[in-house]
Amino acid sequence: MTTRIHNKFLIIAAGLLLSMSSCDSILDVTPKGTYTTATYWRSQSDAVNGITGIYNVLLEEDFTGHAEFTFDDPSDDQYRAGDHSEDVAIENLTYDAANAQVRFGWRWKYEMINRANSALMYIPKIEGMDETIKNRCLGEARFLRAFAYWRLLLVYGEAPVVTEEDVAQSNYVKPKVSADSLRGIIQSDLLAAADLLPAKNEGADRGRASKGSAWGLLCKLYMYWDKLDQALIYGEKVLNSGDYNLAPTYVANFTPETSNNDEMLFAVQTSDTWGYSDFTTYYTPREWNGWNFHQPLQSLVDEFEPGDVRKAVSIMSPGDKINIGSGIATYSADMSETGYHFHKFSYWKPNGGLNYSLKTPLLRTADIALLVAEAKIRTQGAGAGDKEINMVRKRTGLNDVSGAGMAAVIHERRCELSGENERHQDLMRWDKAGLIDITTYYNKPKYGKGGNVLVPARTFIRPKHYYFPLPQSEIDRSNGVLIQNENYK
Structure with a gap:
């Protein structure tokens, strides 16, 4: 991994975190000035705020926002739309290692890994911490690190692994490891996280990772690893626990006021008063304050059975009456190239303008x-x-x-x-x-x-298109340490 991760300065404490006067979310934290790792990790509040800083990486457009969701554009569900030339090659399966979209998310996945490594190195050394909070913080760090490696695995297949020991030795230029090695790293972190995390989070802690988050991601990991028996074990832990029930209605998952429900095992946490979600912007029609990307295709629309309530929640269809805050508007086919837009991610404030309070689902x-x-x-x-x-x-x-x-x-x-x-x-x-x-x-x-x-x-x-190439810019900076995936040489 050749992008230099600057562990010396904690970005989380350098004023880059989102903040607000009231504290109604796990993402709220007051900027503390500039710290080094030698002076930051001193108290329980430092630990909690430091973990919040890991979650904040999820707000980056180039991580869980538009850039990451562009990797679904090759599918038969959606058309890229928009005006980004790099997206054309992704959808057409003609991309190469120089494609900007291939590069965008790399940095932020390793930023999340770096922040998690710092937490895992320094939180155990903090004296006087409440043991329950310490365990929760360490579990969150392990889960979030696993999630970053999970996305690296899905996108690239092979990628470098940076550990706490590498950070201690300033060893950041690493060769890639195999997909199976990545799976083993993810498995280890998720098993540890499941032991440390609480079964459920309530109140202001809603949105933090729980045992269900770790079990759910383990289930997915094992499905992709073709270890179906293990996938069953951890999937059924989620389903049989009683803590992670389906929301009573499908639309509850895509309504800001109710999207942090029991079904949401892991989601990007935002609020309209802070934490801009470009995800909502990209999916919304341009006429209604959005940017008009990722439009559903007729073949997806036709997949819904008659009477399936998910269709109206998920898809804007011609003639639909949509509450855009300032009034009721009628959706028309000429608003998109496909004749449709996704509806499930778009919500508006009562006085108009997009409402960014929807929690973007990453695992349900x-x-x-x-x-x-x-x-x-x-x-x-x-x-x-x-x-x-x-x-x-x-x-x-x-x-x-x-x-x-x-x-x-x-x-x-x-x-x-x-x-x-x-x-x-x-x-x-x-x-x-x-x-x-x-x-x-x-x-x-x-x-x-x-x-x-x-x-x-x-x-x-x-097997070429099962994974995307490693970013050429990272390979160039490695001076021969990082080797391109076999099928893109």
Whole structure:
């Protein structure tokens, strides 16, 4: 890893954190001035604020915002739209190591890792800390570090690992490790986090990682690792705990006032009075204060069954009446190239203007329920996952399924998680497992309204396109230490 991570100065304490006069979120912290690691980690409040600084990396546009969600643009769910030339190559599967989108998120993933490393190095040395708070802080650091490595794994497959020992020795120029090594690092952090974290967070601590967050990410890790039995163990821990139930309605997950509910295992925490969420801006029509990116395709719209309440929550369709705060407006097909916009991430203030209080979902219980269903079907046969599939379908207004196989899981995940950066990764995961032929999804054009071709048929090359290349700028800076992924040399 060749981007120099400046551990000497704690960015979290250098006034870059978001702040406000009232304290109603885990992200609130008062800037403390400039500190070094030698002078910062002295008290319990330092530890809590330091952990908050790790969460704040999630607010970066180039991490969980537009840049990361662009990696779903190759899928058959959405069209990139917008005016970013680098996104064209991502969607067309013609990108290379110099693509800006490939580079953008690298820095922030390692920034999160660096901040977590600092916390893990210094919090154990703080005297007089409440043991419960100390454990929670250490668990959060382990979980957030695992999450950053998880995203590196999904995007690049192979990447450098920087540990506390590397930080202590100022050893930041590291070669990459294999995907299996990355999986092992993530597994170790998540298992430790699950032991340290509380079962549930309430009140002002809503939004912090919990045992459910760690168990849920372990379930996903094992699904991608093809360790289905382990995925079942940790997925069922989430489902059987009683602490991480589905929200009573689907729309509750995408309404600012209720989006921090039990189902939200991990989400980006923002409030309209602080913490700008570019995610909302990018997905919203330009006429209504947005930037018009990532538009759903007709094929996704057609996937929803008649009566599925998720369709209206997820998709703006022609003729829909939308409350944009300043009044009720009518959505029309000429507002996008596809004739549709995602609706689930757009919300407006009563006096107009986008409301940034929605908690952007990164991991939900519904996702885990469908992974458990998939693991059961793949290990026990059709029908074994009916309970979990019907758990998700129950709140949609749809009838139960019986004897469901993989086709039902694929359908349900597409509808439940539309626009949440899962579809492209799901398709690649299923292709690797031999469950689908991904080329049949990508070797056809993407059509806009009126049947015009927005994106020509793409050529998905195995195994090259299972991962993106390492950023060329990082390779250049490494002086031969960091080696490009095999398929992009």
